[in-house]
Amino acid sequence: MPELWPFPATQDVTEVLEWRTDVLQAREGEQRIALRPRPREIVTFRHRLDALGMARAAELARAGFAGAWRLPLWHLALQPGADLARGATEIPLDTGLSDFRVGELAAIAVDGGAAAPVSVADVQSDRLILAEPLDAQLPGTTVAAGRIAVTPVREGLLTAAVEIARRRQGDGTVTASLLLCDAPEIAPLVLPVYQGQPVQTDPSLMRRPLTASLRRAVEYVDNGFGPVVVEPVRDVFERSETITLKAHGPSARWAQRRWLWSLRGRQASFWLPTWGHELQLRSPMSSGSVLMRVAPIATPGAYVGRRIMLEMPGAPRFRTITAALKEGTDHRLTLSSSPGEPVPIGVKVHFLTAMRSAADRIEIRHGPVASEVTVPVVEVGHAEDGQSTPPGPEAPQ
Known part of the structure; x- marks a missing residue:
């Protein structure tokens, strides 16, 4: 099972979508030939970490740079529609606004902390059904919805060197760029x-x-x-x-x-x-x-x-x-x-x-x-x- 990249994104996330198209131009028009049906998605996260976090990121990259990672998609995170309690098997939220998938993982972060994985058994329009009850993912018996971020998890591959910029010994930014696997099919936006x-x-x-x-x-x-x-x-x-x-x-x-x-x-x-x-x-x-x-x-x-x-x-x-x-x-x-x-x-x-x-x-x-x-x-x-x-x-x- 790929390792989870757990660090929260504390700065802007950059996402790149890449297609491939051949454009054949003539005097009066053009023909466009699609060579890639779904885009390649490359996301760049920037994490503000202390000394322990930077050390952990460096060791994770050293151990598994060439392998796959389970990556929380922080730019697609949602807040639940109600407070969460330990033992709950559902997370109420509008699943149509993100990329949650049946049989895959989601991640929960509280107060901008590290991500904790949960397994998704079913995705309904207004809730996620979990394979197991919530427990260690929550720091208390009940956590207010405003403190929680729920995000889908996808597999990704590192595409560039993991960079660490230290401001001070215990304060720095870790930057990681990853190519996501298995791009989703998304319904077109309804426009006039x-x-x-x-x-x-x-x-x-x-x-x-x-x-x-x-x-x-x-x-x-x-x-x-x-x-x-x-x-x-x-x-x-x-x-x-x-x-x-x-x-x-x-x-x-x-x-x-x-x-x-x-x-x-x-x-x-x-x-x-x-x-x-x-x-x-x-x-x-x-x-x-x-x-x-x-x-x-x-x-x-x-x-x-x-x-x-x-x-x-x-x-x-x-x-x-x-x-x-x-x-x-x-x-x-x-x-x-x-x-x-x-x-x-x-x-x-x-x-x-x-x-x-x-x-x-x-x-x-x-x-x-x-x-x-x-x-x-x-x-x-x-x-x-x-x-x-x-x-x-x-x-x-």
Whole structure:
């Protein structure tokens, strides 16, 4: 049985998810071939320990560096829904917000102390059923729920040297990076859907700066004697952005995790609002109207085929611009369907862009109360184009 790595994580946990995708680009689109069906997960823990703890960590690493470890996943820890007492065979908590598994181990830590393993006999939606009653895992007859952290345990392999940084003789930080085994299947996050693809509308996107670059693949032809000639290489306009999402609390963290899993690195596409308020209404719309008057920002032909999001108070509305013409000093756009409710003049309207992740490697920073992830994304033309080829059951790693 692999040794338990029991030390509590007292600083931010860094988690890296790695997929593999072949992106085959053509002049008018791309094909994405999935080579790794589940991500590799690499977690880096930082433990603040005293002299005895640092000595124990050093001896554990010396004895079993090349072997497997049973690793408590502190970034997925939950608090139980009620106080725990010795002799209890159940732990009430929302198991849908973490990665508990039947027949595997979970770990219990009290007051940020060392982890004590427990065997999980069954996982129900609102509780863990234990194989044996709680006993030595608790320091007293009854322990308040607020003092307890319950976390799943997975096997992992050390991927880098265990580092010990001493501040003083009895105070230091131990850093360990481990590759987790047996990545789970996680259900995709339920998001608004438009034309068969999800729309990422996380509110944290609106509260953070969005950096974007706009380009098109071209070749510059210069013979050194005459003018420079620009030749387009691809017909697809490339918009790239870097988005940052922040999740507070267990529910938001798990939702963020489900969305990242659904991206599968560079494989899956989705709609992303620009949040740029590009289309500014010149007049309100009635619930049954398909005509939208806006301040001009482009030639009428440039609007046709563009997807938009109306940021309505109740829920966003997604539409496609099917026609456009100049009307006085304004532009009149025809939408694919009516909004279904009145649209006041102050409603913000953003373009929708079909995007995918530009990287197969995603890093999540897990803090004490929130998780934050930065994802580079790139435009892929239309969300229905360039769909990834699903991996086989034994795709190469």
